[in-house]
Amino acid sequence: MGKDSRLILDPLTDDNPITIQVLGICSALAITAQLKASLVMAISVIFVLGIGNVVISLMRNIIPSKIRIIVQLTVVAALVIIVDQVLKAFSYQLSKELGAFIGLIITNCIIMGRFEAFALGNGPWRSFLDGIGNALGYGVILIIVGFFRELLGSGTLFGFPVLGDPIAKTGLYSTGYENNGFMLLAPMALIVVGIIIWVQRSRNKALIED
Amino acid sequence: MGLKQNLHNFRQKNKDKKWLPAFSAIHTFLFLPNETTHNGTHIKAADDLKRTMNTVIMAMVPCLIFGMFNAGYQHHLAFGEITQATGGFFSSEFWTMDNFLVGFWKVIPLVIVSYVVGLAIEILFAIKNSHEVEEGYLVTGMLVPLIVPIDTPLWMLAVAVAFGVVIGKEVFGGTGMNILNPALTIRAFLFFAYPTWMSGDKVWVHGADPRVQDIAAGATPDVISGETILGSLAQNKGVGYEIMDMFYGLIPGSVGETSTLLILLGGLFLIFAKIGSWRIMLSSVLGALVMGLIFNGVVDAGWIGESSKFHGLMSTTFWHHLLIGGFAFGTVFMATDPVTASQTNKGKWIYGFLIGFISIMIRVFNPAYPEGVMLAILLMNVFAPTIDHYVVQGNVKKRMKRVKAKVA
Numbered sequence: 001m002g003k004d005s006r007l008i009l010d011p012l013t014d015d016n017p018i019t020i021q022v023l024g025i026c027s028a029l030a031i032t033a034q035l036k037a038s039l040v041m042a043i044s045v046i047f048v049l050g051i052g053n054v055v056i057s058l059m060r061n062i063i064p065s066k067i068r069i070i071v072q073l074t075v076v077a078a079l080v081i082i083v084d085q086v087l088k089a090f091s092y093q094l095s096k097e098l099g100a101f102i103g104l105i106i107t108n109c110i111i112m113g114r115f116e117a118f119a120l121g122n123g124p125w126r127s128f129l130d131g132i133g134n135a136l137g138y139g140v141i142l143i144i145v146g147f148f149r150e151l152l153g154s155g156t157l158f159g160f161p162v163l164g165d166p167i168a169k170t171g172l173y174s175t176g177y178e179n180n181g182f183m184l185l186a187p188m189a190l191i192v193v194g195i196i197i198w199v200q201r202s203r204n205k206a207l208i209e210d
Numbered sequence: 211m212g213l214k215q216n217l218h219n220f221r222q223k224n225k226d227k228k229w230l231p232a233f234s235a236i237h238t239f240l241f242l243p244n245e246t247t248h249n250g251t252h253i254k255a256a257d258d259l260k261r262t263m264n265t266v267i268m269a270m271v272p273c274l275i276f277g278m279f280n281a282g283y284q285h286h287l288a289f290g291e292i293t294q295a296t297g298g299f300f301s302s303e304f305w306t307m308d309n310f311l312v313g314f315w316k317v318i319p320l321v322i323v324s325y326v327v328g329l330a331i332e333i334l335f336a337i338k339n340s341h342e343v344e345e346g347y348l349v350t351g352m353l354v355p356l357i358v359p360i361d362t363p364l365w366m367l368a369v370a371v372a373f374g375v376v377i378g379k380e381v382f383g384g385t386g387m388n389i390l391n392p393a394l395t396i397r398a399f400l401f402f403a404y405p406t407w408m409s410g411d412k413v414w415v416h417g418a419d420p421r422v423q424d425i426a427a428g429a430t431p432d433v434i435s436g437e438t439i440l441g442s443l444a445q446n447k448g449v450g451y452e453i454m455d456m457f458y459g460l461i462p463g464s465v466g467e468t469s470t471l472l473i474l475l476g477g478l479f480l481i482f483a484k485i486g487s488w489r490i491m492l493s494s495v496l497g498a499l500v501m502g503l504i505f506n507g508v509v510d511a512g513w514i515g516e517s518s519k520f521h522g523l524m525s526t527t528f529w530h531h532l533l534i535g536g537f538a539f540g541t542v543f544m545a546t547d548p549v550t551a552s553q554t555n556k557g558k559w560i561y562g563f564l565i566g567f568i569s570i571m572i573r574v575f576n577p578a579y580p581e582g583v584m585l586a587i588l589l590m591n592v593f594a595p596t597i598d599h600y601v602v603q604g605n606v607k608k609r610m611k612r613v614k615a616k617v618a
Binding site: 176183 | 402404407
């Protein structure tokens with residue numbers, strides 16, 4: 001069990017897909033301006049990667065290695081379409097906000113990376129844990145970035161104004177505070193991810209590579 | 211045993227203390243440390259890093275003092291309390307104590323906040339990494355108050371300085387290792403984070419924003435126009451300033467960048483002191499003139515009509531671009547930053563030329579952000595190492611050919 005639990009815990013900390021392997025950066029920059037979108041994206045990736053890893057793992061002995069990329073793409077595309085349709089059906093507004101980025105989960109390097117690196121060589125249960133773990137590691141970073149960007153950029157969290165009303169100048173805004181528009185732009189997401197990487201590596205020096 | 215020896219002994223005694231870098235920073239700033247070599251043959255030069263930095267600051271002081279006068283002058287002018295100074299740079303209406311005091315009390319807090327926050331972060335990082343505090347912030351700390359609008363809230367400046375020093379400099383390893391000019395990183399942060407405070411027609415004149423609200427509330431039947439020249443040109447509006455006023459700097463703008471005359475003097479001083487690179491200054495002026503001429507040509511050829519939103523800035527006489535906006539200031543004091551500029555002579559020509567060229571291009575084609583110099587310099591900062599690489603490689607290739615020719 002110790003070995004299995006590491007499959008989930010490692011990606012959350014010392015083997016994080018975003019901060020250590022530097023994968024999946026694209027979507028981490030694009031959709032983290034709002035915490036809600038970050039959360040939905042995280043859940044979607046947890047679903048796709050968890051199920052996808054199991055499916056690939058079950059088929060691992062019958063996939064001819066020459067066409068394995070195509071097979072992997074088909075699996076992930078099918079799962080992404082399910083996510084997309086569910087979102088459209090139950091949360092149309094959010095699906096419009098996330099736009100193409102749900103579809104682009106297909107090209108998220110973390111997913112193909114785990115299929116290739118783990119699911120093709122391990123059993124379904126371990127693959128499932130690995131998929132959930134990596135997607136959680138991805139989601140945690142997304143939510144941290146989304147939290148800071150939405151709080152400092154729009155003064156809200158999940159759309160609720162937590163710092164007061166910027167137009168009526170209530171709460172913190174009455175002291176002259178203003179939202180930081182830079183936080184809503186993608187470059188700032190890159191800088192926030194960079195700061196997370198910085199903090200993580202200065203806490204655990206073993207992660208620093210030359 | 212003089213004071214110098216005592217201080218030296220004090221330093222030796224406390225060698226392993228955590229706070230020593232903080233002490234050394236102040237010590238070496240005020241005194242020549244007792245650690246110079248005493249024997250053998252050495253190349254001696256009077257310019258250490260601190261001397262270099264101080265020279266740049268000296269070149270900027272006229273701009274700073276002029277900025278204080280100008281801030282007061284623009285303030286009183288906008289409020290209708292005085293009339294336009296007719297004699298230009300030498301008119302007594304401009305150099306009044308009243309003008310100076312208004313500006314002084316607005317500019318000094320900007321300088322203090324810039325230095326206190328910046329140096330605090332420098333010392334913090336120096337103590338944490340236990341190395342000496344480097345002098346790099348001396349110039350940055352003086353540049354920052356000169357390139358922001360007069361009414362910038364102090365907390366915004368503090369946030370921006372913290373961001374600029376940490377992300378622009380310390381993460382790369384401190385002074386001398388940074389890729390981007392820290393002062394411009396700070397300016398860019400302010401620009402993108404708080405655009406309403408960094409552009410428009412209300413921020414360049416002290417007190418304009420509350421005044422506009424008063425007028426809107428019906429206080430007095432009075433108007434206020436604090437638009438910069440670039441701003442009004444970008445909106446295809448005419449310019450109400452004389453060319454000589456632009457040159458002397460009696461125009462609204464960031465604190466220290468309005469007076470082309472004083473910047474020119476500062477630039478000549480830097481060239482004379484061999485600190486600023488004349489190649490970069492000259493080539494960026496050339497680049498700006500070439501781009502300005504191209505745009506003038508486009509307008510003359512009739513490819514762009516009066517109705518085009520680019521017409522105002524495109525039809526500006528090409529050499530006027532040198533006088534308006536922050537072009538002169540950026541070229542003299544920021545493009546020449548020895549850390550972030552190209553190092554090779556040929557590279558400096560390319561680097562400077564592209565800064566001028568791109569500045570005017572951004573100015574014209576991005577009316578929302580008419581000040582392109584900041585973005586142009588930041589962009590070229592990123593490319594400076596690439597330019598140097600190809601210049602050096604080109605030289606290596608040329609010499610290799612020579613060697614081969616000799617062998618054959």
